[in-house]
Amino acid sequence: MTHIKVNVDGTPYEDEVEPRLLLAHYLRDRLGLTGTPIGCDTSNCGACTVELDGTTVKSCSVLAVQADGSTVTTVQGLAKDGEWTALQHAFHERHGLQCGYCTPGMIMAARDLLRENPHPTSDEVREALEGNLCRCTGYQNIVRAVLAAAGQQDGPGRQDASGRQVGEEVTA
Amino acid sequence: MIPPAFEYARPASVDEAVRALADAGEEAKVLAGGQSLLPLLRLRLAFPELVVDVGRIPELRGVREDGEALAIGALTTHHDVIHDPLVRRYAGLLAGATATVADPAVRHRGTLGGSLAHADPAGDLPAVALALDAELVAVGPAGRRTIPAREFFLDYLQSALSPDELLVEVRIPKTEGWGFHYEKFQRVAQAWAIVGVAALVRRADGHIAEARIGLTNMGSTPVRATAAERALAGADGPEAVARAAEAAAEGTRPSQDLSASPEYREHLARVLTRRAVLTAGGMG
Ligand SMILES: Cc1cc2nc3c(=O)[nH]c(=O)nc-3n(C[C@H](O)[C@H](O)[C@H](O)COP(=O)(O)OP(=O)(O)OC[C@H]3O[C@@H](n4cnc5c(N)ncnc54)[C@H](O)[C@@H]3O)c2cc1C
Ligand code: FES
Ligand code: FES
Numbered sequence: 001m002t003h004i005k006v007n008v009d010g011t012p013y014e015d016e017v018e019p020r021l022l023l024a025h026y027l028r029d030r031l032g033l034t035g036t037p038i039g040c041d042t043s044n045c046g047a048c049t050v051e052l053d054g055t056t057v058k059s060c061s062v063l064a065v066q067a068d069g070s071t072v073t074t075v076q077g078l079a080k081d082g083e084w085t086a087l088q089h090a091f092h093e094r095h096g097l098q099c100g101y102c103t104p105g106m107i108m109a110a111r112d113l114l115r116e117n118p119h120p121t122s123d124e125v126r127e128a129l130e131g132n133l134c135r136c137t138g139y140q141n142i143v144r145a146v147l148a149a150a151g152q153q154d155g156p157g158r159q160d161a162s163g164r165q166v167g168e169e170v171t172a
Numbered sequence: 173m174i175p176p177a178f179e180y181a182r183p184a185s186v187d188e189a190v191r192a193l194a195d196a197g198e199e200a201k202v203l204a205g206g207q208s209l210l211p212l213l214r215l216r217l218a219f220p221e222l223v224v225d226v227g228r229i230p231e232l233r234g235v236r237e238d239g240e241a242l243a244i245g246a247l248t249t250h251h252d253v254i255h256d257p258l259v260r261r262y263a264g265l266l267a268g269a270t271a272t273v274a275d276p277a278v279r280h281r282g283t284l285g286g287s288l289a290h291a292d293p294a295g296d297l298p299a300v301a302l303a304l305d306a307e308l309v310a311v312g313p314a315g316r317r318t319i320p321a322r323e324f325f326l327d328y329l330q331s332a333l334s335p336d337e338l339l340v341e342v343r344i345p346k347t348e349g350w351g352f353h354y355e356k357f358q359r360v361a362q363a364w365a366i367v368g369v370a371a372l373v374r375r376a377d378g379h380i381a382e383a384r385i386g387l388t389n390m391g392s393t394p395v396r397a398t399a400a401e402r403a404l405a406g407a408d409g410p411e412a413v414a415r416a417a418e419a420a421a422e423g424t425r426p427s428q429d430l431s432a433s434p435e436y437r438e439h440l441a442r443v444l445t446r447r448a449v450l451t452a453g454g455m456g
Contacts, residue, residue, distance in 0.1 A: 002180055020175040055280045
């Protein structure tokens with residue numbers, strides 16, 4: 001057993017953990033923070049994405065002992081006093097989710113992008129989300145939600161003659 | 173899945189790390205960014221008794237100029253390599269190729285040293301290190317030694333490091349003024365390369381004076397396309413480059429897997445070498 005101290009979503013924790021315990025399991029099973037889901041066993045899907053000392057990591061690919069002394073932010077720590085962030089609102093308003101399984105990871109990855117690049121193009125949004133898989137939406141509304149949160153419109157060429165929004169693949 | 177149980181050590185210095193590795197013998201594994209090792213542990217493809225986490229040794233991180241070379245700490249993350257001004261200026265090929273590795277979250281954790289020590293021929297950075305004529309500096313119980321990239325990759329997932337050695341630094345001769353490009357062919361975004369080509373081109377008087385080509389996933393180790401390199405010397409335009417690129421797969425032994433047959437990989441090596449050299453040479 002190894003002793004760790006971690007601050008998660010503003011709350012300090014101290015625990016004895018087995019070295020093999022994954023951060024994702026620590027968050028979910030020990031701290032009860034089930035807002036961070038696990039979607040795969042291959043580090044591919046990004047559903048488990050959280051921030052570790054301010055940058056995104058896949059929490060299934062970090063040991064809890066590696067987070068010793070660090071600050072972790074999960075999707076559950078974003079809202080302040082029950083007030084959602086702009087990104088959370090945008091995912092809601094732009095219908096950026098269906099089943100919602102990928103959403104915590106999408107939101108964390110999008111936060112990371114907007115920190116480094118506050119005004120991304122839609123291609124930059126797609127590249128930033130390349131490590132996050134969504135089985136439901138086809139990604140269009142996720143990209144729209146991120147652009148909306150960044151205060152951007154969907155960009156030129158994405159509306160048909162009547163002003164209706166259409167997918168890029170359709171117009172391309 | 174849950175990894176098998178192991179003991180955990182987090183040394184604060186290189187000396188301490190090497191001692192821990194030497195004491196544990198064959199049963200220890202170094203943990204750097206964990207982006208290859210943790211998936212292996214989760215799939216129960218590795219069973220170390222001791223994991224030595226070198227992630228908190230500050231001297232292993234960062235980039236500095238050292239005469240005609242850059243010295244990059246083995247624990248420098250992919251993210252930091254991509255954004256480092258020295259790397260961008262003197263080793264643009266490495267910055268460009270690293271940006272194609274995995275995805276942003278993996279690049280925040282994964283390290284240059286870990287990518288090379290892992291010696292996966294499908295990894296992008298081994299072929300890049302080979303094309304850059306990099307040198308790898310290792311520290312073990314017997315002291316420090318420098319291994320040229322050409323002698324570092326021995327076989328599939330097997331490097332020249334012994335189990336009690338730690339890779340501490342990657343030295344890259346400056347290639348300021350050379351054109352460069354990494355051409356990666358992948359099935360979907362964030363996927364590993366089916367084949368990748370790292371090209372460095374030095375031009376003089378309107379022709380290619382010298383070219384260096386590293387191939388990703390064209391055998392059990394990364395390889396240099398030496399026949400194509402020879403044929404490229406003197407090439408003065410797109411047709412000459414295309415002819416020289418026909419030699420790109422000579423001497424390679426690519427594998428068969430779900431994504432590609434050996435013949436298809438050889439075809440890709442030729443096509444991607446042409447594209448990479450044309451882009452690197454500003455001839456595309
Ligand atoms: C979803 C996903 C996609 C990926 N896609 C790509 C890709 O497209 N291209 C690509 O090149 N890579 C890819 N990777 C791998 C990624 O680049 C890893 O970061 C890298 O291969 C290993 O670096 P690490 O620091 O995480 O090493 P670790 O996982 O910590 O270690 C890997 C191996 O190297 C050894 N090791 C590490 N550091 C040292 C050292 N300093 N001295 C001695 N031994 C050491 C370890 O013992 C272990 O055997 C991907 C990974 C994931 C999870
Ligand atoms: S659960 Fe972590 S990447 Fe899929
Ligand atoms: S909304 Fe279902 S996986 Fe993305």
